[in-house]
Amino acid sequence: MSDAPTKVGVLGARGRMGSQACKAIDAADGLELVAGVDIHDSLAGLTGAHAEVVVDFTRPDVVMDNLKWCIGHGVSAVVGTSGFTDERVEELREMVGDRDDVTVLIVPNFSIGAVLMMRFAAQAAPYFESAEVIELHHPEKVDAPSGTAQRTAELIAGARADAGCGAMPDATASDPSGARGGAVGGVPVHSVRARGLVAHQEVLLGALGETLTIRHDSLDRESFMPGVVAGVRAVSGAERTLTGVVVGLEHVLGF
Numbered sequence: 307m308s309d310a311p312t313k314v315g316v317l318g319a320r321g322r323m324g325s326q327a328c329k330a331i332d333a334a335d336g337l338e339l340v341a342g343v344d345i346h347d348s349l350a351g352l353t354g355a356h357a358e359v360v361v362d363f364t365r366p367d368v369v370m371d372n373l374k375w376c377i378g379h380g381v382s383a384v385v386g387t388s389g390f391t392d393e394r395v396e397e398l399r400e401m402v403g404d405r406d407d408v409t410v411l412i413v414p415n416f417s418i419g420a421v422l423m424m425r426f427a428a429q430a431a432p433y434f435e436s437a438e439v440i441e442l443h444h445p446e447k448v449d450a451p452s453g454t455a456q457r458t459a460e461l462i463a464g465a466r467a468d469a470g471c472g473a474m475p476d477a478t479a480s481d482p483s484g485a486r487g488g489a490v491g492g493v494p495v496h497s498v499r500a501r502g503l504v505a506h507q508e509v510l511l512g513a514l515g516e517t518l519t520i521r522h523d524s525l526d527r528e529s530f531m532p533g534v535v536a537g538v539r540a541v542s543g544a545e546r547t548l549t550g551v552v553v554g555l556e557h558v559l560g561f
């Protein structure tokens with residue numbers, strides 16, 4: 307077994323998340339930051355620097371092309387970029403096929419608190435008639451709903467379906483402004499964008515005579531960094547535990 311550090315490249319390296327990820331990787335034992343690539347740089351910089359793993363924090367509209375390139379070049383990827391639907395995940399599974407030299411780890415949210423919030427929401431959902439997701443982010447965010455909200459709603463919908471829950475009560479007959487929000491798997495999702503926010507989410511569950519609110523706040527992007535480093539270790543080098551296409555940091559954390 308080699309003691310050489312795992313060579314890591316970052317896509318979106320000059321962005322809010324990419325720049326912090328570069329610092330976290332640089333500081334992590336056993337990892338070496340070999341390339342930082344942003345919008346006007348060539349992806350060839352990654353292979354030129356012999357990157358074994360790429361961390362992607364770019365944009366939903368470019369991430370699939372980036373991943374196609376990574377898979378084609380035998381480079382594993384840890385993906386923080388949002389915008390992943392079931393169709394996109396399936397497309398990636400087809401691209402990876404039965405190759406065991408490449409892992410694609412898609413992580414809707416790298417913070418431990420958010421991973422637990424999603425888990426608790428899914429656990430609680432079958433016991434409540436109503437469930438809604440309210441996500442709140444900084445106004446520079448280009449997509450809505452957030453990847454975290456999308457994933458949370460999918461998990462809630464899956465847990466409710468497995469438990470045989472019926473449709474949620476809602477007498478709304480007229481909603482010309484879309485005030486009831488979007489719907490993911492039948493779960494209403496509301497997106498707030500406001501100056502001063504970083505990344506926040508509430509899951510509101512309702513039953514007769516009671517509500518349960520599960521809230522998570524990322525107050526600083528530092529909250530995502532231990533998860534990024536753990537994700538890179540899980541797809542590469544001596545600590546590699548994951549193969550194929552995997553969704554969620556829970557598979558790295560082992561729960």
Ligand SMILES: NC(=O)C1=CN([C@@H]2O[C@H](COP(=O)(O)OP(=O)(O)OC[C@H]3O[C@@H](n4cnc5c(N)ncnc54)[C@H](OP(=O)(O)O)[C@@H]3O)[C@@H](O)[C@H]2O)C=CC1
Binds near residue numbers: 386387388415
């Ligand atoms: N999973 C998680 O825990 C988290 C995920 N995210 C997600 O990460 C993504 C990035 O967020 P954030 O850092 O805030 O966004 P930023 O806009 O700050 O960063 C994105 C960077 O990627 C660059 N970029 C755009 N296109 C390309 C390309 N084709 N190749 C390389 N670089 C490119 C952008 O350049 P330019 O500005 O010139 O377009 C920018 O520098 C979002 O999808 C966000 O939702 C964010 C936080 C946590």
Ligand SMILES: O=C(O)C1=N[C@H](C(=O)O)C[C@H](O)C1
Binds near residue numbers: 415443447
């Ligand atoms: O854009 C962000 O900031 C974030 N994006 C991710 C998402 O879409 O869920 C994760 C976190 O919410 C921060």
